[in-house]
Amino acid sequence: MGKRHQQQNNPKTGRKNDPGKFDFLKLGTPFAVLSTIVVLASLVLIATKGFNYGIDFAGGTEVQVQFNQAVEAGQVRSFTDEMGFNKASVQSFGEHNEYLIRLETIEGETDKETNELLKTLIAKITEGLTNSFASQGATIRRVDSVGPQVGAELKRNGVLAAFYCLLLILVYIGLRFDYKYAPGAVFCLFHDSIVTLGIFSLFGREVNVQTMAAILTIIGYSLNDTIINFDRIRENEGLFRDEKFPWIVNRAVNDVLSRTILTSLTTMLAVGAMYFIGEGVIQDFAFTMGIGIIVGTYSSIYVANPLVIFMDGILNKKATA
């Protein structure tokens, strides 16, 4: 970004009532339509296609196996069929001849029974793998098993966490700013989480405890953006008393624009490094964060601001009536 370019474009160098270089709100309506469509599409996707829940939430058993020699996914699949695991999913993992075999939850009458069933299942599949693939040198790298009760509880906790986060944010912004700002911020967060979950559903990416952490972080990140924007709107409200509210909002977006771009860039640098160098959990995490940064930056401009303007309109009408 050139030095001169920055100087010329900066609102502060122009006249005092310069609304800023870009008229962001001109695109308000088309983007509102776009946002609505994307959110609805995400909701439809979530409702129809659903999520690929990890075993954290769905319960079940995951076995990660590595072979010394090349083994086709088909061979592993026919092994699971032979063993009688009908609904097993086999997924290749990494580049080193590794496979992730996932088996359904089994539930006995009692906890004790479930436990026994699980134990036999794990013994059966690990032994089966080492025996059937003895010549290919199978090594069991990891066995994860989550009982159905724990899965349900983790899911419930995830939803509760999201709910309490939103509630806290609503109250904080209401108190710290003004109640005309709070709905904008919270809607923004709904928008971000629904769109991110929609993307998860679309690509069939696994939703697990870590994903929840990432989504909550996105909420935090997007909120950062939104709040810094709001803070500027509030400040500009005091500075430009003669201007209309939408003008003030547009000016605020322009004022913080360079910060928005720079911060998104630096965070993207860190997240990009995690995505391209990290693996497993870290990579998934980076993927979610990457989506979150894009969606969050967009929403703090095009979802939060129009709503604040809308709320301001309603409140003013009431005040003058």
Add this chain to the structure above:
Amino acid sequence: MESIKARVGIFILSILIGLAWVMPNFINFGDEDWWFSKKKIVYGLDIQGGLHLVMGVDTKGVIVEKTNRLAKSLQGELADKKVGFESVKSQDEDKTRLDVMLKTDADVASLEKYIEEFYPATLQILETDGTKVTLRYYDNVVREYKKQVIDQAIEVIRNRIDEFGVAEPSISAQGDNRILVQLPGIKDAQRAKELINRTARLDFRIVSTEVDPEKLGQMISDAEAAGNYGLGKENMGYSAYVKRLNEDLAGKLPEGTVVVFQKPESAANLEAGKIPYVVSKDTDLGGNELEDAHVRPGEYGEPEVIFSFNPDGRRKFSEITEKNVNKQMAIVLDEVVQSAPVIQGKISTSTARITLGGRNYQETMNEANFIATALRAGALPAALEQLEERTVGPTLGADAINAGKKAGMVGAILVLIFMIIYYRGLGVVANIALCLNVMFLLAILTSLGATLTLPGVAGIALTIGMAVDANIIIFERIKEELRKGAGIQAAIKDGFGNALSAIMDANITTIATSVVLMYYGTGPVRGFAVSLIIGVLTSMFTAIFVCKLIMDIMVNWMKVKKITAV
């Protein structure tokens, strides 16, 4: 203007403290005493590999059982007091309420009086309907009892994990019916699970007085030296060690006796300062005949352990105590001596007491609680069920941590380069702050003894990306002020001042969401939330305090006239 000197003082002090905590992660201080902290960041299971188990404890069943026992003892007590009753039964679905059917209204009154007198804080009269009185335990009694059950289950599991000599096993209660067991570095998952799932074995054994303690110590060290083995040596677990030792000592010990060990109170595992006891080979009395054990104040208010046997156990206990007056009776849980009180005389009542002499009240109380827990653990009333199991291959962990570390470093370097290119002089200031930020973050994580998990590593990497946010907000503000034509000093002052409220609001909400995450999250997510919260705090310190200080020094002391940032 606040004194720069004072701030430099705080700054230097914080760096020194930070360095002191961080250093052990990079330099091995070994046994040297002069360095005050040897704590290192603990890597989570996902990083170093190991076994993660969630055990369910059937606390509900235990309460039902306790209620049933109460029904029985109430029947006896009411009969003793000549209160006329038809039946005492648990009625509701959960079996945690007792319906007492009485004969006359007078009996109802005497029952109510009896409860008030003898169970004032334990039993609650729910309702009186004619001659039917419904009772239940107070909620806090139930809660307390559930906690006891969890504590004793933890005690049992801890005892067994000592077998592995795991350096840092983590065993903790989760909610009121779960126990989380994490065994880093365990490779033999199957054996670990078998050990943990084994039923607790408690027995009472008479301590032999024929062997002189000093001679016994000598015999043990001779045997160890001759066979070149020892507890913990070459991963020798407790049971293997005791077995080997007793094979070597056979013939040297009195007929029908073996050596077992006690763990001193202060020791984390059996290896440290174990105390040998020579006890009879056969079990004199088993824990399966024990009914209950609890701590109660004795005649002079001193804590006593009261325990009771079933009728069969009572008969055996009375015989043993009669024959062995003034000898020690070892209470042995899973072949480990928990305590060895001296038998004062024949005990033939339904309950027996262990009196603990001397020392201060708190110590005695602790020991009494410990013995009672061990006794109850032997008769572990709750079934342990394994609900969740994860084994993480250590090689996978090693790959993953290296990739994570590399990702973090590359991310940080990219951000550093970007800041220098974009902000020049100010970028250098921001980079100093960023490096300090990482150091403070690691220092605080180390001092808290936090466990670093992979999401935690991701949290740190993310903090690095976002840490510069505060700097960017401030710098953009300073640039605005400079463009307006403000002098350098005023620009810095207003830049920081104007940016502060935005930074605070944004960070407070981030912390708020992280706190929620920490509360509802499990293991790794919690680690992530902790890293994020600490990261936000340290980045605020470095961005606001440290940056401002460096810039004030530049302007006031070094007389810098121009900031090359625009």
